[in-house]
Amino acid sequence: MTEETQHTFLDEVTTIPGGERLRTCIQCGTCGGSCPSGPAMDYTPREIFALIMAGERERVLKSNTFWFCVSCYYCTIRCPQEIPITDIMYQLKRLAIKAGYYRASITNFSETFVGQIETYGRSFELGLATAHYLRYHPIESVRMSPLMLGMVTRGRMAFRPKRIRGIRPLRAILRKAKELGGEW
Amino acid sequence: MRYAYYPGCSLERNAAAYDESFRLVAEVLGMELVEIPDWNCCGATEYFSLDLLPAYALVARNLALVPEDLDQVVAPCSACYYNLLKTDKNMAAYPKLASAVNESLAAGKLHYTPGRVRSRHALDVILEDFSLEDLAAHVEKPLRGIRLAAYYGCVTVRPMGHDDPEYPIRMERLLKALGATVVEFSLRANCCGGHMTQLDAETAYEMLHYLLRNAAKLDVDALVTACPMCQLNLDAYQGQVNSHFGTDFHIPILYFTQVMGLAFGIDPDALGFGQEIVSAERVLEKFRNPPEEEEKKPRRKRRDKDALPMPEPLSGGGR
Ligand code: SF4
Ligand code: SF4
Numbered sequence: 001m002t003e004e005t006q007h008t009f010l011d012e013v014t015t016i017p018g019g020e021r022l023r024t025c026i027q028c029g030t031c032g033g034s035c036p037s038g039p040a041m042d043y044t045p046r047e048i049f050a051l052i053m054a055g056e057r058e059r060v061l062k063s064n065t066f067w068f069c070v071s072c073y074y075c076t077i078r079c080p081q082e083i084p085i086t087d088i089m090y091q092l093k094r095l096a097i098k099a100g101y102y103r104a105s106i107t108n109f110s111e112t113f114v115g116q117i118e119t120y121g122r123s124f125e126l127g128l129a130t131a132h133y134l135r136y137h138p139i140e141s142v143r144m145s146p147l148m149l150g151m152v153t154r155g156r157m158a159f160r161p162k163r164i165r166g167i168r169p170l171r172a173i174l175r176k177a178k179e180l181g182g183e184w
Numbered sequence: 185m186r187y188a189y190y191p192g193c194s195l196e197r198n199a200a201a202y203d204e205s206f207r208l209v210a211e212v213l214g215m216e217l218v219e220i221p222d223w224n225c226c227g228a229t230e231y232f233s234l235d236l237l238p239a240y241a242l243v244a245r246n247l248a249l250v251p252e253d254l255d256q257v258v259a260p261c262s263a264c265y266y267n268l269l270k271t272d273k274n275m276a277a278y279p280k281l282a283s284a285v286n287e288s289l290a291a292g293k294l295h296y297t298p299g300r301v302r303s304r305h306a307l308d309v310i311l312e313d314f315s316l317e318d319l320a321a322h323v324e325k326p327l328r329g330i331r332l333a334a335y336y337g338c339v340t341v342r343p344m345g346h347d348d349p350e351y352p353i354r355m356e357r358l359l360k361a362l363g364a365t366v367v368e369f370s371l372r373a374n375c376c377g378g379h380m381t382q383l384d385a386e387t388a389y390e391m392l393h394y395l396l397r398n399a400a401k402l403d404v405d406a407l408v409t410a411c412p413m414c415q416l417n418l419d420a421y422q423g424q425v426n427s428h429f430g431t432d433f434h435i436p437i438l439y440f441t442q443v444m445g446l447a448f449g450i451d452p453d454a455l456g457f458g459q460e461i462v463s464a465e466r467v468l469e470k471f472r473n474p475p476e477e478e479e480k481k482p483r484r485k486r487r488d489k490d491a492l493p494m495p496e497p498l499s500g501g502g503r
Binding site: 067071094097110121161162170 | 193196197198199200222223224225227228229230231232233234235236237238240241242245274277278281284285287288289290291292293294338339342343349350374375377378379380383384386387390391420421423424458459460461
């Protein structure tokens with residue numbers, strides 16, 4: 001790996017607000033030790049930062065680490081270097097999607113959810129994305145059915161989100177935002 | 185006091201009990217809630233994983249729709265609250281972002297000036313705009329003998345919360361003012377797993393099991409939450425966790441506004457009791473028939489006079 005590519009990947013990751021602080025990581029491991037999904041991750045947050053520094057773009061973006069980040073912000077408030085770790089995890093998700101490295105069942109959950117928003121302006125229950133389940137976990141769905149049934153009988157489950165009145169202007173806003181794009 | 189109100193998608197359906205109870209409690213407290221007209225989904229954590237500018241624009245549309253005469257918005261859902269707050273703060277800190285968001289909003293004939301609307305969590309509003317004495321003054325039926333522990337989850341208190349980000353204490357103070365027996369839950373600011381149930385059920389159940397196992401040791405009548413995601417995960421998935429780990433947890437998960445309403449003398453049905461999957465009937469039972477005498481705690485044994493001296497505790501708070 002050349003000096004140039006190493007820098008390019010780190011640069012790509014650090015474009016977000018406050019992202020530059022990643023360069024000050026001291027590899028103390030506080031983040032990994034605080035992470036509730038650490039055990040399920042291919043690499044802990046600390047390891048992923050070491051790999052980013054080493055320019056291991058593909059290894060990083062193909063890993064499951066950031067997809068297992070549940071956005072709990074423990075690492076962010078505990079990091080002695082004040083690195084916005086959670087935001088970096090989001091950035092890695094976006095970079096992985098752009099690079100085409102991702103597991104369909106994971107990103108499609110996000111995409112199904114976002115698709116609902118673009119259609120209705122509102123969403124299904126985040127934790128009970130029926131459409132997503134039926135599509136990717138048919139067997140799991142059967143096992144889930146008592147749960148679904150409980151939610152339905154208590155009036156807690158909708159099969160379709162409500163549609164907002166201003167759906168057209170909302171779509172126009174989102175279209176414009178996508179068109180502008182850019183790094184933030 | 186008048187507040188713009190952003191219920192968010194969860195409160196429309198799965199967390200209707202939170203919406204109903206918050207509105208009723210607000211009424212008792214004299215808060216006027218003005219629902220943001222035609223609000224849209226805040227995108228939860230999902231939109232921010234895909235595309236950043238549309239994610240901000242989506243949230244900003246809600247801020248732009250806050251009526252001109254209001255300068256604060258209250259959101260009971262922690263994810264909604266954090267997205268509203270983050271969008272406002274980042275637009276204020278990064279003018280380039282603000283102008284791109286506004287250029288997008290203009291396509292829908294809207295505009296948002298960063299800093300115009302203060303985004304606040306329902307829990308913070310209640311504990312900042314009212315003193316504990318104010319709140320206690322509304323208590324008609326104290327929650328005597330009911331053992332409750334607070335569970336905050338993550339973004340209610342992190343990274344931009346108004347309480348200690350690791351050991352918050354607000355909800356405990358509130359529950360105490362309502363007359364409940366408060367038990368401190370050391371994992372109260374741990375993560376419920378968010379949308380992990382949809383990504384990797386095994387990991388999600390591990391996280392929930394960790395919380396439930398430790399909550400069960402406290403022998404509480406219910407856990408009290410301030411977030412629909414926490415409620416959903418701990419309540420609706422409790423049965424899944426039980427069958428996965430062969431456990432038998434029965435811990436009702438309530439919203440803080442539900443227990444407030446109960447103490448304020450509001451009808452439990454109107455507060456959404458009965459919508460929970462793990463029944464809170466035990467709580468209502470105790471509420472209707474409070475124990476005669478508060479159980480007396482056995483007094484701690486005094487230290488042996490001949491024991492070695494103990495170090496002095498740190499003063500002025502360690503953190
Ligand atoms: S806590 Fe911060 S400094 Fe320590 S390893 Fe993690 S990112 Fe680096
Ligand atoms: S925010 Fe993500 S990476 Fe950080 S501790 Fe929580 S789950 Fe782990």
